[in-house]
Amino acid sequence: MNVSAYFASLGIREEHFRLEQTHFDRESHLHGIAHTYRVMTHCLVLGAASGYHRESLIAFCGAFIHDMARQNDGRCEYHGQWAAERKLHQHSKRFFSEGITDGEVSVIAEIVTGHSLPGDVQVEKKNIPLAILKDADALDRIRLGEGNLKPEFLRLSQSGSFIGYAQALYCAATERASTCSFEEYLALSSALLRGVGSR
Numbered sequence: 494m495n496v497s498a499y500f501a502s503l504g505i506r507e508e509h510f511r512l513e514q515t516h517f518d519r520e521s522h523l524h525g526i527a528h529t530y531r532v533m534t535h536c537l538v539l540g541a542a543s544g545y546h547r548e549s550l551i552a553f554c555g556a557f558i559h560d561m562a563r564q565n566d567g568r569c570e571y572h573g574q575w576a577a578e579r580k581l582h583q584h585s586k587r588f589f590s591e592g593i594t595d596g597e598v599s600v601i602a603e604i605v606t607g608h609s610l611p612g613d614v615q616v617e618k619k620n621i622p623l624a625i626l627k628d629a630d631a632l633d634r635i636r637l638g639e640g641n642l643k644p645e646f647l648r649l650s651q652s653g654s655f656i657g658y659a660q661a662l663y664c665a666a667t668e669r670a671s672t673c674s675f676e677e678y679l680a681l682s683s684a685l686l687r688g689v690g691s692r
């Protein structure tokens with residue numbers, strides 16, 4: 494799977510999705526730029542693997558803002574809602590410039606709100622963007638240590654096969670001296686998923 498090529502095929506530009514610390518309400522090792530770039534990357538990987546291309550683009554945009562309004566690193570049901578309320582309008586211009594429609598921005602608000610709410614997500618057409626965002630976020634729970642990523646809670650049938658990749662991506666990125674750029678995450682993912690098919 495060439496994640497960089499998949500990203501390009503969605504018609505979006507990397508330079509429009511560069512994160513800065515000032516985008517976030519607070520600095521966080523667990524929920525900051527590196528975590529967000531990995532979740533964005535996992536959204537693309539799940540889109541390529543599942544064939545839910547437009548849904549993965551919506552999830553990707555949601556991932557960009559999903560943890561920007563966190564006020565702490567603990568369990569919090571509301572930081573998704575805060576991000577939808579306070580961060581979406583700051584960044585919706587960049588989404589519109591990538592061809593995201595008004596209706597899709599409303600879906601981004603819903604899934605960003607929903608990503609931190611408890612409860613199951615039924616995997617049906619209307620819930621696919623939320624399922625992708627939640628699974629992409631969950632795949633990066635590997636950073637919290639063994640036992641924190643529960644495969645049985647993953648929603649899409651394809652997600653479980655990417656646990657090893659998610660761990661390898663986290664390890665490869667954290668071995669670097671400085672925070673990887675999003676472009677570097679795309680390249681690392683592509684290298685790790687060489688030989689894995691996309692739909």
Ligand SMILES: [Fe+2]
Binds near residue numbers: 560572573608
């Ligand atoms: Fe979150």
Ligand SMILES: [Fe+2]
Binds near residue numbers: 528559560630
């Ligand atoms: Fe997150």
